[in-house]
Amino acid sequence: MARPSQYEELARLLSGIGAVKRDLARVLPHDCPPGASVVLVLLNRHGAMRMSRLAELMAIDMSVTSRHVAHVADRGWVAREPDPCDGRSRILRLTETGSRQLTRITDLYSQALARTLRDWSDEEVGRLNEMLARLRDSFGDCRARHARPDEHAGTGPAGGNDDDHGGAGLPARTPPGTRTPA
Amino acid sequence: MARPSQYEELARLLSGIGAVKRDLARVLPHDCPPGASVVLVLLNRHGAMRMSRLAELMAIDMSVTSRHVAHVADRGWVAREPDPCDGRSRILRLTETGSRQLTRITDLYSQALARTLRDWSDEEVGRLNEMLARLRDSFGDCRARHARPDEHAGTGPAGGNDDDHGGAGLPARTPPGTRTPA
DNA sequence: TATTGTTATACTCTATAACTATA
């Protein structure tokens, strides 16, 4: 348990991270905004999966996920294949074109970060990453506990380690969309 | 300079921080969303200031700042006083009511963080804060360099240390609103 | 003519709710 002032400071800093994300987003191509990019990143990292699983990884509602997926599917970067196990479901898979697009945006993002963080050592960036991962985990615990292991992975271009489980869900009592009454 | 894989990891983690921020935002009162809350926090921390300075601290366009300020001014939390030095400008100042509102939202935010980060030590949260502050500074360097010291501070309820200078601005070559062509 | 701030418009992202199709 930290001192209250530390929490206030953290709250303030988290708010400022928005500007960092906005700046980074500006290096992306016009037809591949952050939401679409994340779809490609996660499909590459975790392999083919269903809509619901992707929504869980992105920690957003499935309706929003559906729109992001429609965007990348329209451009041929992701294929929506029927799920042999469940007619209601669709399996999302990164296409070859999508894989090339992912390479492009990953390069752009990394170059921007390399420019901006040129005075950070590899070890320092590593420590920041660890902290952010732990922060995400602390917030995502309740939601992530229910996450099943990738059911349809393995066949895709899949990535590697599976330490990512998206990231949200409040302490446990505040259901999404519920705010303290004014 | 860090390894490219570290940058990719960081990009992925930053994207996940959005969920953390959304969760935190849900504890705020309906009539005081994040944008409005930040206005109160910054006016308390830096003291009375002009619109342009606030926009700089928030690292957003002044048109957006103007809307956030209108929101909190409508509720009596912030007063827009004429600037004796410049008829075009307005001095923003936190009111007594605004100060009480700030206390409320700070408590809500801190309590939410305390619940979520109950297994983080004070020192660990401190390290995370340092990292985030440095990250913000790395991104905000070029924009912050031009920031003048608070001109109209001192008189307000002003806070303390002035190590905050908002936070954004890309490496230097990418002007706001410019994306790599698809 | 340049600058401060406001307003109108548009875009991205998100959530809720209604709806279709399948289990």
Next chain:
DNA sequence: TATAGTTATAGAGTATAACAATA
């Protein structure tokens, strides 16, 4: 009846551009 996914609608946040008032 319950679940997977889609679509319509609404709200928060931001950026650009046009505008008013002042320097």
